[in-house]
Amino acid sequence: MARPRKLPETQTGITPATVNKSLDHLQRLGVVRELTSLKRNRIFSYTGYLDIMNQGTELPD
Numbered sequence: 001m002a003r004p005r006k007l008p009e010t011q012t013g014i015t016p017a018t019v020n021k022s023l024d025h026l027q028r029l030g031v032v033r034e035l036t037s038l039k040r041n042r043i044f045s046y047t048g049y050l051d052i053m054n055q056g057t058e059l060p061d
Contacts, residue, residue: 023044026032032044
């Protein structure tokens with residue numbers, strides 16, 4: 001049986017509305033990027049981290 005997912009509020013004490021507002025702000029600043037195009041259960045990536053991880057992985061010409 002799968003464990004139920006914990007809501008951000010129970011893990012952090014921050015309401016879902018505050019989490020969503022903060023993520024929207026970080027997205028506008030270009031800090032995170034939303035990957036799913038969903039209204040709920042969205043997945044975000046930290047673009048700076050992905051840029052670092054992709055350095056040196058380009059294929060040669």
